[in-house]
Amino acid sequence: MQSSSTEFTNLQPGDQARVKGFxxxxxxxxxxxxxxxxxxxxxxxxMRQAPLGDPVxxxxxxxxxxLRRAEAGTLQVEVL
Structure with missing residues (x-):
């Protein structure tokens, strides 16, 4: 299985990812x-996000x- 980098803000409930950096x-x-x-x-x-998308x-x-979505958005992640 190949993994790909993305922004935290693109992740949806159920997605698995790995922290790459900040x-x-x-x-x-x-x-x-x-x-x-x-x-x-x-x-x-x-796991889930609030109805308006914040927090996650x-x-x-x-x-x-x-986490607040804006702050979590600073995480560099790799989708698994």
Missing amino acids: GPMPEYYRNRLLSMGLTPGTEFTV QIMVRGFRLS
């Missing part, structure tokens, strides 16, 4: 994402995490 963002927010387990190489599944809930390392 785009431009404040250092404090990057550190926050890292402390929540979103490190490069980590796989996650998009993902399953990462066995727990559910809700």
